[in-house]
Amino acid sequence: MAKKIKAARIVKFVVRLSEEERQQLHNLVYKGKRAKSVVNRAWVLLKADADGPNWGDPEIAEAFAVGLSTVHRVRQAFVEEGLEAALYRKKATNRQYRKLDGAQEARLIAVACGKPPAGRSRWTLRLLADELVELEIVDSISVECVRRTLKKTNSSRT
Numbered sequence: 028m029a030k031k032i033k034a035a036r037i038v039k040f041v042v043r044l045s046e047e048e049r050q051q052l053h054n055l056v057y058k059g060k061r062a063k064s065v066v067n068r069a070w071v072l073l074k075a076d077a078d079g080p081n082w083g084d085p086e087i088a089e090a091f092a093v094g095l096s097t098v099h100r101v102r103q104a105f106v107e108e109g110l111e112a113a114l115y116r117k118k119a120t121n122r123q124y125r126k127l128d129g130a131q132e133a134r135l136i137a138v139a140c141g142k143p144p145a146g147r148s149r150w151t152l153r154l155l156a157d158e159l160v161e162l163e164i165v166d167s168i169s170v171e172c173v174r175r176t177l178k179k180t181n182s183s184r185t
Contacts, residue, residue, distance in 0.1 A: 040102035042075040048110055067091050068114050071101045126165065126172045134164050135173065136180055
């Protein structure tokens with residue numbers, strides 16, 4: 028159970044742990060191996076419990092060598108989103124996946140090391156990108172992706 032108290036420009040998130048949550052946090056802190064950040068967040072919640080120790084933010088921050096903003100964010104996450112959100116970091120949503128896998132990179136290098144098109148003395152990045160699409164290696168690809176892929180390799184396009 029949690030409640031948000033709003034004072035003049037200060038929003039304080041009051042943490043109220045159920046017995047089950049308290050036991051879960053206690054087990055997390057004292058049993059097994061966990062990441063230091065998860066253990067610290069568990070300690071913050073245990074000490075911030077209004078029905079338990081009810082420590083203030085500065086005392087918690089000093090005791091566990093975390094910043095005041097960390098204590099505030101943990102309290103806020105617990106009140107607004109629950110125990111799991113307060114303990115564990117969110118998964119990255121802006122992950123950039125590779126456009127080319129190993130086999131596609133090998134085909135790109137083979138094309139780049141091969142003969143350039145008629146009327147050209149060498150491959151350009153734009154020509155390589157167009158050729159990959161034409162050969163149906165990829166649906167679409169940017170010139171920058173081609174450049175980065177070729178830069179990673181020790182192959183020479185000349």
